[in-house]
Amino acid sequence: MADTPNTVSVTSNLHETVPVSVESTTSTSSQVKEVKTTNHRPNHKKVPLHQIYALPAPIRTFPLPSFYPNNPISLFHAVYAWVSQLVYPPPSEPAVIHQGIWSPETRSVHIKDPKSIRALWEQGFFGKGNYSRSEPNWFKREQARRGEHGGNVAENVTTQRREERKMMKWDRARKEQEAIERTKLLEAWVAPVGPMELLALPNSLDDLKPAFSSSLAIGSAQDSITDGLESVNGTPNGPTLNGATSPSSNGTARAHEISSTENGTVSALPESNGHPSRPRTPTGASNSKRRKSVRFSPTVESATFKLSDPPNPHHSAQSNGSIDGNLANGVSPVSRPTELGLPEPLDNTRNSRSRPESDTQLVDKEHLQLCLEETFYLVFALGALAVLDPVTSKPFTASELFTLCRQTSYIPPRLTDLQPDDPFLMHYAAYHHFRSLGWVTRPGIKFGVDWMLYNKGPVFSHAEFAVIVLPAYTNHWWKIRGRQPPHRSWHWLHTINRVQTTALKTLVLAYVDIPPPFDESLGATEILKRYKVREFIVKRWLSNRNRD
Template sequence: MADPAGSSVPPQPAAKHENGNVESAANGRGAPQKESKANAKPASQRPRKPNYAKIHAQPLPIVTHPLPAFVPHNPLSLLRIAYLICSQYFNPPASHPPKRHVAYLSYETRSVHVTDPASVRALWEQGFFGKGSLSRSEPTWLDREKHRRGVESGQIKAEDYTNKRRQERREMKNERARKEREALEEQLRKEGKLVDESTLESAAQESSAAATLASETPGQDSESLTSAEKSANALKELALDEPVQNEEHLQLSLEEAFFLTYSLGVLEVVAARTKKTVEPLQLFQLCRSLSYFPPSSALQVRPDDPFLLKYVVYHHFRSLGWVVRDGVKFSVDYMIYNRGPVFSHAEFAVQIVPSYSDPHWKGQEKKEMSPWWWLHCVNRVQSQVLKTLVLVYVEVPPPIEGPVKDIGEFLGRYKVREFVLKRWVANRMRG
């Protein structure tokens, strides 16, 4: 709108205050706008999760070189495949690491220990082999210890989440118990079964007076408590100054160690007592012996040895691409994962059942079979944790004469049959 003099009023520039806020000149009241994003308090961001797809890209600790896909409508793809076949034939690429991982056989724990940090990470990230001796599964004790001491801040581990949930559950139970106690006292007070309020007030005054007198007269207890706190703080500062030593190792089961040694050839097992390398055939005999408790010294190979049955099933599922982990937590022999425990929960629980269907075992003494109620208990446990029970029947072959000379030929005599079992509940399975 023009003024009486005929000149229009030019727009005034926006006024800028010291705090950086800009207010419009058209707003006569000069209402300040919201604070700028630069002055806003930065929100605490949760640390990003690791890229597990990249970390666990290799399903096994070996490198595979697959051929490219053949495209029928693109003849050049056939030339590319032929070129790669010829190049790999004359100059085959290496599939195994340049140096095998070293592990130590422990007779006391009946397991194999890997102590080298690089080998520990490689075996865990490439196939989820073993477990940390001080962790639930992945060896993360060193990171958790550094995080506890405040040396460095990293990703929150599974053990930290578990401790947090336990603390919250404990506080919730204490709060619930307190409310129940208060409600009970209130009910008893209404019914006249408690002392009157005047008696309670007098008792409270006496206790407060005694507490005040004790606080005004410091004794030896407070001095000893102060000295104990000082010594504890000094020890804590000394512990923070010292470098954190990794006290954790990777613990492999006998089946995992033999699979890495014999089938893949990426692990070298050394006897902890003699410091000598254990050959695959010798390791085979040691694993058979350690599968019994106490360890057996029999030289004759029994076809239904616990190690043989478990390794046949372990090798079977590993060859099919499954990640096999121990299943003692869920009362079974194995848990099998599609990709690994960091991606999803186990879908199937495997229970090994030896089958003596060969004519050789007729009329001979067999192992005692589990009762029917045991099977129902195991199946109920799996249904509660949303897993499917798989009964794996291992056909036990007749024994051989003499020692085992060819491991591959000996293991080829076993056959595996899978039987899926589900718990059927009438109320839940209705359509």
């Protein structure tokens, strides 16, 4: 484990620690390219991602240009920008204050305005769509599914890539199986060494191919084999030679096996080494003489079957017991539910199935969901969000929201007896710490951790670090009372680190120094100043790889 010596305290003056970005230019003619279309559609411009997500927070900043001592022109540039901002001061930020509604059931804040949803996502990647994986694009995904626009969304691209990967794996497994079968056939062939061994060999498949076309060829082949053996051995029945079975008996059995295959039964055809071949599924067989067989399909279909669903014309003859539309158990898929003793489905279900989706108007039902830490950061640190009470429809103050978040962080929520090491204070201290350093911090429950750290955002790259928040009782007040952090076993750490290594992420242990109990009447600014965050990076050391 590597220790980071820097200890950063979480302060309340966050307008100075918010990551600064240069204001994006308005002229994009040199960077935007027109998409060439083959048909006669109007050309549309595709905006680059770095312009859509130009602001790292829902506020604008106006920094002074950098000064370089070896370049005197940079000094005049900085002075000019400073004087221009004095004469024409920029507008106060945040220019837009978004509104959200507190949800006591989910212990989160819901943003329902579409403009606020896009603004909070594009300016800092705050929140998560309740119908989406991360980005709130359910409405665009439904439009693409109905064919209203030809654009693709992230979920559809991911699904398409998974299907292509699945088909690639299936094709690779098929080729490997074919290679194994060819190798078995080559290894099973044994070169004959004498006349006795030649007579002991069974007939080859090439000699018996005409038997599949007509039974007359089979009879002529049997007669010719029998006559040849009678002329050699002098016995009509074809006796054995040195204990080996005569070819006549083999050929006769072979013919009977092939003829039985034509009649609908599955017989094992002997190979050249004497072992039976793999059974084959018959194409047109009766239910009484048919054997069970398993056939795998390259496509994965739904395993749920409803009797009210119409039959599929492409699956009239399947290997699971249905032949020509008749099931092996005597029930036809075309049968109505009333014939099977089941109730008739409701008429509204049929009407909903028959009614096309294009007739119904698509309404955006998705909202943005903010966790407690994201909500308080937007309210307290940036001032870009106002949380409304669902009962009175009045906005919470920063102190009221701070107390509400602390109370609801416990399970079950508690109104009194709040402790300095409550879950909200610990996780918000770490969240505030990494957000102030310029990292895009998002919940990491998917990977079994508390927070995920992105360099620019999830649309640009994957998360680089996975953070687990742990309390540290380093104050003398806790040591006197013998307070210890929760016990974590070595197996727990190894499991978490194994998951992050598999996902190509670095595990970070964020220790939050818990201060002694304080007066609850203090504000959020005075309370958060008492917390400090220390970071430790955990890496796996492998003796055969990390030798340097």
